[in-house]
Amino acid sequence: MAKEIKKIKRNPRFYLAIAAARLIGGIIQLLGGKGSHWPGKVALSLCPDFLARVARPELVLAITGTNGKTTTANLLADSMKELGYDLAHNSYGSNIKEGVTTAIIQSASFWGGPNISCVILEVDERASRIIFSELAPDYLIITNLFRESYARNAHVEFISKVLEDSIPDSTTLIVNADDLISSRLRQNNMRYAFSVDRLPGEEEELPCLIDDLPLCPVCRSKLVFDFRRYNHLGKVHCPVCGLMNLTPDFSLKAHDDMLRVLVKGEIESYPAAGETVQDDYNALAAISLMRVLGHDAGEIAEAMTGKQVIASRKEMIQAGEVTIFRTLAKGSNPIAVTRGLHTILRLPGTKAVLLLYGIGKSSSSYSDMTAWYYDTDFELLADPEVRQIVITGARMADLKVRLLLAGIPEEKLTLCQDSAKIAEAVSLEQDNICILHELYAESLAEKTQSILADKVMKERAINES
Amino acid sequence: MKVEFLYPKLTNLLGENGSLNLFAEIFGQDNVVRTCYPERPRFLSEEIALVFMGAMTEHTQKLILELLLPCQNEIRNSIAAGQHILFTGNSLDLLGEEIVYEHVGAVPALNLYPFKTYTNRYDRYNDLVYGLFGEIEMIGFISQFTRYEGEMPGFISSARGNFGLHDNNLFATSLLGPLVITSPHFSKYLLASLGLDTGLPHEEALLIAFNERKRQIKDQAPKLLDI
Numbered sequence: 001m002a003k004e005i006k007k008i009k010r011n012p013r014f015y016l017a018i019a020a021a022r023l024i025g026g027i028i029q030l031l032g033g034k035g036s037h038w039p040g041k042v043a044l045s046l047c048p049d050f051l052a053r054v055a056r057p058e059l060v061l062a063i064t065g066t067n068g069k070t071t072t073a074n075l076l077a078d079s080m081k082e083l084g085y086d087l088a089h090n091s092y093g094s095n096i097k098e099g100v101t102t103a104i105i106q107s108a109s110f111w112g113g114p115n116i117s118c119v120i121l122e123v124d125e126r127a128s129r130i131i132f133s134e135l136a137p138d139y140l141i142i143t144n145l146f147r148e149s150y151a152r153n154a155h156v157e158f159i160s161k162v163l164e165d166s167i168p169d170s171t172t173l174i175v176n177a178d179d180l181i182s183s184r185l186r187q188n189n190m191r192y193a194f195s196v197d198r199l200p201g202e203e204e205e206l207p208c209l210i211d212d213l214p215l216c217p218v219c220r221s222k223l224v225f226d227f228r229r230y231n232h233l234g235k236v237h238c239p240v241c242g243l244m245n246l247t248p249d250f251s252l253k254a255h256d257d258m259l260r261v262l263v264k265g266e267i268e269s270y271p272a273a274g275e276t277v278q279d280d281y282n283a284l285a286a287i288s289l290m291r292v293l294g295h296d297a298g299e300i301a302e303a304m305t306g307k308q309v310i311a312s313r314k315e316m317i318q319a320g321e322v323t324i325f326r327t328l329a330k331g332s333n334p335i336a337v338t339r340g341l342h343t344i345l346r347l348p349g350t351k352a353v354l355l356l357y358g359i360g361k362s363s364s365s366y367s368d369m370t371a372w373y374y375d376t377d378f379e380l381l382a383d384p385e386v387r388q389i390v391i392t393g394a395r396m397a398d399l400k401v402r403l404l405l406a407g408i409p410e411e412k413l414t415l416c417q418d419s420a421k422i423a424e425a426v427s428l429e430q431d432n433i434c435i436l437h438e439l440y441a442e443s444l445a446e447k448t449q450s451i452l453a454d455k456v457m458k459e460r461a462i463n464e465s
Numbered sequence: 466m467k468v469e470f471l472y473p474k475l476t477n478l479l480g481e482n483g484s485l486n487l488f489a490e491i492f493g494q495d496n497v498v499r500t501c502y503p504e505r506p507r508f509l510s511e512e513i514a515l516v517f518m519g520a521m522t523e524h525t526q527k528l529i530l531e532l533l534l535p536c537q538n539e540i541r542n543s544i545a546a547g548q549h550i551l552f553t554g555n556s557l558d559l560l561g562e563e564i565v566y567e568h569v570g571a572v573p574a575l576n577l578y579p580f581k582t583y584t585n586r587y588d589r590y591n592d593l594v595y596g597l598f599g600e601i602e603m604i605g606f607i608s609q610f611t612r613y614e615g616e617m618p619g620f621i622s623s624a625r626g627n628f629g630l631h632d633n634n635l636f637a638t639s640l641l642g643p644l645v646i647t648s649p650h651f652s653k654y655l656l657a658s659l660g661l662d663t664g665l666p667h668e669e670a671l672l673i674a675f676n677e678r679k680r681q682i683k684d685q686a687p688k689l690l691d692i
Contacts, residue, residue: 154608154610155478157522158522210477210482215475366682366684367592367686369606369608369641370480371480371481371642371643374480374643375482397677405646405666
C-alpha cells in the first residue's frame with residue numbers, strides 16, 4: 001500500500017539544485033538541444049529528494065502503461081493547452097525520474113515555488129516506484145500492460161506489482177477496461193474506465209503468439225474471450241468465478257469520420273487522432289481524462305481538432321504510384337512491433353518491408369537480448385503480398401534466424417550490411433515500401449524514406465521519358 | 466518420437482516461444498505434447514523423448530510446484546532412469562530445496578538437488594554468458610533477479626562461473642536465449658543424444674548467428690571467452 005506523501009522543507013541544497021538545473025537547461029537550449037533529461041539529472045544529483053521539496057502544481061496528471069504513453073500524453077497536453085491550461089509536460093520522451101523532474105522544474109517559479117498550475121507527466125512504469133513516492137499524481141491514465149523490455153521489466157506480473165505498490169491511495173485512475181491486467185490494479189482507488197467496442201472489420205479473435213493473461217487472475221481457470229482484439233485485450237469473462245471486464249464509463253462505439261463515444265447514455269463525437277485502433281485507444285484515454293476533469297464534449301472536441309499522432313512516429317509519402325510508409329515501433333516491445341506489422345499489412349498491394357532494428361548503441365552490444373523476437377508475430381510477414389524483407393543492423397543474423405523460423409522463405413530476405421545504404425537494397429517494384437523502425441533508428445528511417453521517394457520518382461521520370 | 470512442453474502457455478516468458486518453435490519444427494507438430502495447467506506431466510506415464518519447460522512468473526512457479534510436488538519421487542526416478550529433460554530460465558528454481566521470495570517467504574520446491582533460490586525483484590541482473598559444456602560452446606543470456614546458494618552438479622562452465630545443473634540426461638540452467646537457438650552446438654548434441662542426427666532446421670543461419678555473436682563478444686568483452 002502506497003504511503004501518504006509529505007512535502008519536505010526546502011534547504012540550501014534544493015536552491016543550489018534548481019539554480020544549477022536552470023543554468024544547464026538554458027545552456028542546452030542555447031545549443032539547440034531539447035534539454036529534457038539533464039536539468040533533472042543535475043537537480044537530482046545535488047538534491048536527491050528534489051521532487052519532495054519543489055512546489056507541487058495544483059493538478060498533476062500522469063500517464064503510464066506499456067504502449068501509447070507518449071502519444072496519449074502529447075494528445076492530452078496539446079488539447080489541454082487549447083482548453084486554456086498553462087502546463088508543463090515532459091514531451092520529449094524522458095519519462096524516468098530525470099525527465100519528470102525537468103518538467104516539474106519547468107512548472108515551478110524560478111526558486112521552485114508554485115507557478116504553472118498543471119503538469120502532465122509521462123511516467124515509465126518501472127520509474128513510477130521512485131516518482132510516485134515523492135509526487136502523487138491526482139489522475140493517472142494506465143493505457144495497458146504487456147510484456148516488453150525484458151531486461152528491465154521482466155514480465156507483466158513484475159511490472160503490475162511495481163505499479164500496485166507505487167500508485168498512491170489518493171490517485172484517481174483512468175483505466176482501459178479491455179485490459180483485464182492493468183484495469184484491476186489498485187482496486188480500492190477511485191477509477192473511470194474506457195473501452196473500444198469491436199469495430200467494423202475487426203476479427204472476432206486475432207491470432208497472436210503471446211497472451212499475458214493465460215488464466216483467470218482470481219480463480220486460475222481458463223478465461224473465455226468473447227472478443228480478442230489482440231493478445232489479452234478484448235472482452236473476456238471467467239466461466240468459473242464470473243470475473244469480467246469493468247463496465248466502461250467511456251465507450252468508443254464507432255470510428256467513422258469521427259470517434260463516437262458513449263458517455264452516460266449519450267453519444268458524443270470527437271475528432272480522431274489517427275487511423276489505427278491504438279490511435280483510438282490513446283485518443284479515448286485523453287478524452288476520458290478531460291471529461292473526468294469536467295470539460296464538456298463540445299469544448300474537448302474543439303480542442304482536439306487537428307491534433308494528430310506526431311509525424312516523427314509515422315509518416316506516409318506518396319511517390320507516384322508507390323506509397324512509402326514509415327512507422328516507429330519500439331524495439332524490445334513485441335506488441336508494438338506486431339501492431340506495426342498489422343498496420344503495414346493493411347496497406348493494399350505488394351510490399352517491401354524494411355526492419356530497422358539493432359541500430360542503436362544498446363542493441364548493437366554483444367549482450368543485447370533478442371528474446372523479444374520470439375514473442376513478435378513475424379509470421380505475419382509470410383503474407384504473399386510481402387515480396388521483400390530487408391534487414392540490417394548488429395542483430396541481422398539473429399533476426400534472419402527468427403524470420404526463417406517464422407516460415408519466411410529465404411529468397412524473400414535481403415541482408416544489408418551497411419544500414420546507411422539500406423535504400424539501395426530495396427526493390428522499387430512494389431506498391432508499398434514500408435519501414436518499421438526502433439526509436440534509435442528514427443533519423444535513419446526518415447532519411448531512408450526520403451531517399452526512396454526520390455529514387456522512385458527518378459525511376460518514374462526515366463520510364464516516362 | 467515425442468517432445469512434451471510442460472505448461473507452455475505459462476512458461477513461455479523471455480523468448481521461450483522460440484524454443485517451442487524450434488522443437489516443434491524438429492519433432493513435427495504431430496509429435497508435440499502440450500501439457501496444459503493443471504494437467505499432470507505426461508512423461509511420468511507415457512513415452513516421451515524430451516521434456517521442455519521454460520521461464521515463468523513467480524506466481525506460476527508456485528502454481529506449478531503445487532502440481533509437481535505430489536510427483537516428486539516419480540520425477541526423481543524418471544531423471545535417474547535417463548529421461549531427457551531441458552529446463553531453462555527460472556524453471557531451474559523448481560528443482561532445488563526451496564524458493565525464497567523477498568517479503569513473502571520460502572516456498573518448498575521439488576528438493577531434487579541441494580540448492581536454494583533467493584529472489585529479489587529490484588536486484589535484476591542482465592548479461593551474456595559464453596560457456597562450455599564439455600567441449601561444446603554455448604551462449605546464453607542472464608536476465609534474472611534470483612541467486613542460488615548450495616550445490617548443483619555442473620552444467621555450463623564460463624568465465625562467470627557455473628551455470629545450471631546437469632545430471633544424467635537432465636539439463637537445467639537459468640540461461641536464456643532462447644538457449645536452443647543461441648547455442649546450436651548444444652541443440653545438436655541434445656538431439657544426437659536422442660538419436661536424431663538429422664541436423665537443425667536452418668542450421669546454417671543458426672551457426673552464422675552464433676559465430677556473429679561470438680565475434681561481437683571477442684570485440685567488446687574478450688574476457689568472457691577466457692575459460
